[in-house]
Amino acid sequence: xxxxxxxxxxxxxxxxxxxxxxxxxxxxxxxxxxxxxxxxxxxxxxxxxxxxxxxxxxxxxxxxxxxxxxxxxxxxxxxxxxxxxxxxxxxxxxxxxxxxxxxxxxxxxxxxxxxxxxxxxxxxxxxxxxxxxxxxxxxxxxxxxxxxxxxxxxxxxxxxxxxxxxxxxxxxxxxxxxxxxxxxxxxxxxxxxxxxxx
Amino acid sequence: xxxxxxxxxxxxxxxxxxxxxxxxxxxxxxxxxxxxxxxxxxxxxxxxxxxxxxxxxxxxxxxxxxxxxxxxxxxxxxxxxxxxxxxxxxxxxxxxxxxxxxxxxxxxxxxxxxxxxxxxxxxxxxxxxxxxxxxxxxxxxxxxxxxxxxxxxxxxxxxxxxxxxxxxxxxxxxxxxxxxxxxxxxxxxxxxxxxxxxxxxxxxxxxxxxxxxxxxxxxxxxxxxxxxxxxxxxxxxxxxxxxxxxxxxxxxxxxxxxxxxxxxxxxxxxxxxxxxxxxxxxxxxxxxxxxxxxxxxxxxxxxxxxxxxxxxxxxxxxxxxxxxxxxxxxxxxxxxxxxxxxxxxxxxxxxxxxxxxxxxxxxxxxxxxxxxxxxxxxxxxxxxxxxxxxxxxxxxxxxxxxxxxxxxxxxxxxxxxxxxxxxxxxxxxxxxxxxxxxxxxxxxxxxxxxxxxxxxxxxxxxxxxxxxx
Numbered sequence: 001x002x003x004x005x006x007x008x009x010x011x012x013x014x015x016x017x018x019x020x021x022x023x024x025x026x027x028x029x030x031x032x033x034x035x036x037x038x039x040x041x042x043x044x045x046x047x048x049x050x051x052x053x054x055x056x057x058x059x060x061x062x063x064x065x066x067x068x069x070x071x072x073x074x075x076x077x078x079x080x081x082x083x084x085x086x087x088x089x090x091x092x093x094x095x096x097x098x099x100x101x102x103x104x105x106x107x108x109x110x111x112x113x114x115x116x117x118x119x120x121x122x123x124x125x126x127x128x129x130x131x132x133x134x135x136x137x138x139x140x141x142x143x144x145x146x147x148x149x150x151x152x153x154x155x156x157x158x159x160x161x162x163x164x165x166x167x168x169x170x171x172x173x174x175x176x177x178x179x180x181x182x183x184x185x186x187x188x189x190x191x192x193x194x195x196x197x198x
Numbered sequence: 199x200x201x202x203x204x205x206x207x208x209x210x211x212x213x214x215x216x217x218x219x220x221x222x223x224x225x226x227x228x229x230x231x232x233x234x235x236x237x238x239x240x241x242x243x244x245x246x247x248x249x250x251x252x253x254x255x256x257x258x259x260x261x262x263x264x265x266x267x268x269x270x271x272x273x274x275x276x277x278x279x280x281x282x283x284x285x286x287x288x289x290x291x292x293x294x295x296x297x298x299x300x301x302x303x304x305x306x307x308x309x310x311x312x313x314x315x316x317x318x319x320x321x322x323x324x325x326x327x328x329x330x331x332x333x334x335x336x337x338x339x340x341x342x343x344x345x346x347x348x349x350x351x352x353x354x355x356x357x358x359x360x361x362x363x364x365x366x367x368x369x370x371x372x373x374x375x376x377x378x379x380x381x382x383x384x385x386x387x388x389x390x391x392x393x394x395x396x397x398x399x400x401x402x403x404x405x406x407x408x409x410x411x412x413x414x415x416x417x418x419x420x421x422x423x424x425x426x427x428x429x430x431x432x433x434x435x436x437x438x439x440x441x442x443x444x445x446x447x448x449x450x451x452x453x454x455x456x457x458x459x460x461x462x463x464x465x466x467x468x469x470x471x472x473x474x475x476x477x478x479x480x481x482x483x484x485x486x487x488x489x490x491x492x493x494x495x496x497x498x499x500x501x502x503x504x505x506x507x508x509x510x511x512x513x514x515x516x517x518x519x520x521x522x523x524x525x526x527x528x529x530x531x532x533x534x535x536x537x538x539x540x541x542x543x544x545x546x547x548x549x550x551x552x553x554x555x556x557x558x559x560x561x562x563x564x565x566x567x568x569x570x571x572x573x574x575x576x577x578x579x580x581x582x583x584x585x586x587x588x589x590x591x592x593x594x595x596x597x598x599x600x601x602x603x604x605x606x607x608x609x610x611x612x613x614x615x616x617x618x619x620x621x622x623x624x625x626x627x628x629x630x631x632x633x634x635x636x637x638x639x640x641x642x643x644x645x646x647x648x649x650x651x652x653x654x655x656x657x658x659x660x661x662x663x664x665x666x667x
Contacts, residue, residue: 021515022393022492026633031614035262035276037236037283039344049635054621078515080394083427083492084631085612086327087234088343109361109397109429110327110341117345163219174345175247178353181214181222185355188213188224195226195450196253197315198294 008119009169011100011142013073017134018063020077024084025111029093042089043096064097074101074142076133081122082111091118101142105130116164119171123149123158132156144169200467202363203434204400207338207464211321213355220357226320227337228350229306230257230293232284233614234325238348239287249291250354256315257288258296260305261614265577265604268298277615291351302447304580304606307331307548311417312582314446318435318460323350328548328630330423333432334416335439336464338400340430361429364399365472366391368407370481376558377664378483380415381550381628381647383407384422385486389496391476396428399474402466403433407480413442414552421549422630425493434465487535487660488632488645490523495632497535499650499662505531526634527642528622536660539571540644542625543655544637546577546604547611550628550648553586559652560592562666568600569658575602577609577617601655613638626654 033045051062058065075094081104082090091114094102102115103123115122121144125133133140133151141150144165149156166172178185201209214222228251235257242248249255262277264270272278281298288295296302302309307328310316318336323329327341346356366387372378388395401423408416416433423431440457443449450456484498490509497503506524508531510517524531529538545551545559556578568574576596578584584606587593593603610617611629619625619641628651632643646654653663 021519024492024631024633026612026631026636030635030639031612034233034614035274035280037240037280039237049639054639080397080427083393084327084424084633086325086341086343088237088325088345091343106394106397108394108427110343114343114345117343161218174357175245175349175352178222178349178355178357182353184213184222185224185353189354192210192224194224194254195317195320195456197227197256197448198253 008100009144011073012139013071014069014139015074015076015133015136016063016069016072018075018077019134022080022083023077025082025087025090026084028082028090029087034087034089039092040096042093043098046093046097071098073098074103074140075099076103076130078130079105081107083108086110088114088117091115091120095120103130103133116167117174119168121168123160125156125158129156200470202466202470202472203336203402203432203464204338204363207319207321208360210319220359222355223321223358225323225350225354225356226254226317227310227315227322228255229310229322229324229329230255230347231261231306231324231326232259232280233261234344235287235347236280236283237344238325238351239291241348242291242351247352249293249351252292252294254354255351256294256296257284258303258306258309259284259298261608261612263298263605263607264615265607265609265617268605274616301581301585304582305548305551305608307421308552308579308583311335311413311442312446312580314443314449317443317450317456318439319464323356327424328421330428330430331417331421331548333420333423333430334413335443336432336435336460338430338432341424362399362473364396364401364428365475366401366403367475367477368403368405368480369477370407370479371410372407372480372483374664374667377649377667378485379647379649380411380418382483382486383478383480384419385488385493385496385645386483387476387478388422388426388493390478391426393425393492393494394427396423396426399428401426401428401431402472403431404466408433409436412554413438414554417552418549422493425630435460485647485650485663487650488643489527489529489535490520491526491632491634492519492523493630493632493645495520495523496645499535499660501535503529503531503533503535536662538644539624539659540626540654541572541623542619543572543574543651544577544610544625544627544629545575545648545651546579546609547629548579548608549630551577551579551583553583555628555648556583556587556592557590559648560595562649562652562663563599563601563656564595566599566656568655571658572655574600574655575604575610575617577604578606580606599656610637612636626651626660
């Protein structure tokens, strides 16, 4: 589709500090914007009810409206980010807005999985490191290969399982990979007693 | 080696397993709806792929549908486009659709079980987080994103990391089994373990207090597993489960044989090890009312709104969340729950809009009238629920009391159709999420059971429904 998986290895960007816990996907992309049938164009609706007032004017005190963070690709947030609805539109909106990396002490399961399907890297760090990142105002360099975030003279290591890392680095399509296993799928179908609906 | 029920289902669905990698898991049932599928079908088209197993796939239209007269043209053009897109996709790819005028139309998680499509021991997915509802039948049922919808359509499998297991043991007996409901049990559990408490885990609800519940009540419990952060929650099947599925429109022909196998296999082994465990005594549970903007922000009906410090203990993040929630909800700490007035009542959603929910609410409503300051509506979970309720005359009880009686769909649970709260309106809702703006921008949601919602509609404020029954 329009959002083909892109591979990425390095991101150099200022951090958008977003110190909120339990941000649900209803906030990330409210339901009135789920009616599109494409994957593109959701960025303008990101955090709509927090970014805009009832007349559709930007709220000056909302961090994403601060011109300082206009080109930021890294969102740093607090625990349980992306909870609630499974809507992948939340990831499409973040990606379309410009965020390629989201860093949090914890993510909701479905959101976490949806990120990888769209070339967005979710990183889990402990709260002390999150606080350090939230306060860092210059550009940071994030290297997926070495699993390192460099903040000036300091660096923070992060974990990611090697399987997911390779898929992100190479921008691989899941379905292509799965179809290489089609014989095993057929074998499973022949051996198991799968009950058809009809 | 002993295994939990979830592990048995997982192990019997492994297609590919390699060390330190996700496993390829076979999917027995794929349910599709109009909101999270258009991009998935488009992906198939662009890559010239087919739906691998249309015989394991069904679709319905639930999120966008108006709940008013469906013979009229739809006002919302974008909703209409999304619905037409699903109709075309189902036709092009050979997927069975229970469309807008089909007698089997309804909320996807309500129609799966009532059509006999949801089976014990199976793996079930849908592009909707409340797929967990169907775990009530002893299935591994979980919500997926649109990329995974496309993957399932194309391959009938998903790459999954094996979740951990979490036992939720519910003991004791409810003191008033009419007024203290499954909704109150699950809200109490979420209040205790928190909205991230189940992240990375599959919940298994066990114990006498769970066996005691009907299938529809069990669905309410499993439905809200995702509100505790768990992608799936399940309950081992028993005679109630097997009876519920028997003689439905799509119940398998060899059902008797299947039940025999399930009876022998589908339970956690004695001494099976769970990664985590939590015990709750249901005897102490009161009717619950949420006061904040996530489903762990809940109080007993006899209680008061907590101060942010009481809620957050010494956790700064939680204290801040509670402050923000109280500001959004326009509530003061220490206000008694029963003194909170309401403007709207919504009895509906995949959590609480099945026949038993409506029967119980009707018991409360019979012979009474909705408070003149309240607008109250009933949205049955499916057309089948609606017709069964009408056969019992429940529609008349509700209409006589000035409730609106609507067509089925997701409706004001998430407000994708015209059923929304106006900014500032306060709603007693039987749905599952009280997030900011969930039921309409600026709207304020209080999660409650159907009987609590019904009684509050009549009183105009929250009441302890135990005093009414």
